[in-house]
Amino acid sequence: xxxxxxxxxxxAFMPGLLAQRxxxxxxxxxxxxxxxxxxxxxxxxxxxxxxxxxxxYFSVKGNMGDTLRVSFPGFIExxxxxxxxxFLILQIQDRARLLxxxxxxxxxxxxxxxxxxxxxxxxxxxxxxxxxxxISAGYRDSPDLTGGIAIAGVLSSLTKxxxxxxxxQKKLEWMRRREGYYEVVESDSVRQNLMIKYQLQRSDWxxxxxxxxxxxxxxxxxxxxxxxVYNTLNEFIDRERRWIN
Numbered sequence: 001x002x003x004x005x006x007x008x009x010x011x012a013f014m015p016g017l018l019a020q021r022x023x024x025x026x027x028x029x030x031x032x033x034x035x036x037x038x039x040x041x042x043x044x045x046x047x048x049x050x051x052x053x054x055x056x057y058f059s060v061k062g063n064m065g066d067t068l069r070v071s072f073p074g075f076i077e078x079x080x081x082x083x084x085x086x087f088l089i090l091q092i093q094d095r096a097r098l099l100x101x102x103x104x105x106x107x108x109x110x111x112x113x114x115x116x117x118x119x120x121x122x123x124x125x126x127x128x129x130x131x132x133x134x135i136s137a138g139y140r141d142s143p144d145l146t147g148g149i150a151i152a153g154v155l156s157s158l159t160k161x162x163x164x165x166x167x168x169q170k171k172l173e174w175m176r177r178r179e180g181y182y183e184v185v186e187s188d189s190v191r192q193n194l195m196i197k198y199q200l201q202r203s204d205w206x207x208x209x210x211x212x213x214x215x216x217x218x219x220x221x222x223x224x225x226x227x228x229v230y231n232t233l234n235e236f237i238d239r240e241r242r243w244i245n
Contacts, residue, residue, distance in 0.1 A: 024059035025088035027052050027070060034172055036092070039072040044079075052177060055182055174222075181221035184211060184229040194234065197242050213237050 027039045042049035042061055044067040046133030050058045061070065062082050070078045075092045175182075184190050195205055212233060221229055 003123055016175050020061055020063050021086055022059060023062050023068065023086050023088065024057070026056040026076060027058065027072075027090045027092060028056060030091035030093045033091075034077075035175075036072060037068060039075075039092070042069050043067070043082075044069050053186070055186060057186070095121045110188060174220075178220065178224075180224045180226040180229050182234060183226045190230065194237060200237075200241070204241075208240055210235055 006174040027036050028034060029036055035052075035054065037052055037054050037056065039052040039056070039058070041052065041060060042047065043062045046062070046066070048060050048062065049106070050057045050060050060068070064084070066082045067078045068082055068088075070080070070090055070092055072092060075094055078090065078092050079150065105232055170215070191205060194200070195202070200208070215236070216232075224232075
């Protein structure tokens with residue numbers, strides 16, 4: 001009797017198990033099309049989740065019809081119904097792009113905060129000073145309130161925003177200079193080929209990559225070509241495999 005119930009349950013749930021598939025892809029900033037690291041990706045109601053890596057890559061298990069939720073601090077949350085397509089290129093919008101434009105003027109320079117970025121204003125495009133909708137402060141004896149500082153619009157964490165923007169641009173440049181490294185280390189085909197060649201388990205591979213990174217931390221593979229990274233990794237594994245625990 002128990003055996004019959006187990007068989008019945010197996011055939012009842014088997015279609016659902018077979019329908020589950022792997023959904024993966026990359027998540028980009030909708031404005032500048034750059035990869036986003038640390039984006040939370042989850043299948044609603046299942047407890048299945050992942051976080052994107054430096055290349056914006058994620059991978060989760062799900063079924064057709066499931067809802068995929070993508071969330072990242074400062075960006076608009078997005079929900080997608082999963083279908084036949086299993087590799088997804090998703091773009092999410094930075095909320096800062098929706099903030100109102102405002103300007104900060106402090107002689108002899110003027111800056112504009114627009115679309116989440118702080119830029120220097122070309123003096124040729126500057127217009128006559130206006131205090132409408134803002135705050136203006138000048139020297140006591142100045143009849144037109146010029147010569148001091150004028151702020152128009154909403155000013156919120158301006159200095160911090162500019163600092164984060166510089167750090168973000170610096171990180172993008174660092175990632176660009178490491179493209180050859182990412183093309184090798186994040187390649188499933190490279191990993192499979194080297195694991196087969198040297199008869200490695202996945203746990204062995206993870207240990208070797210950690211040692212490989214530690215041994216090359218002084219240059220971080222900056223400006224290395226894909227072939228150079230691959231050849232160096234191949235030689236490294238050949239030397240190090242005897243030390244694998």
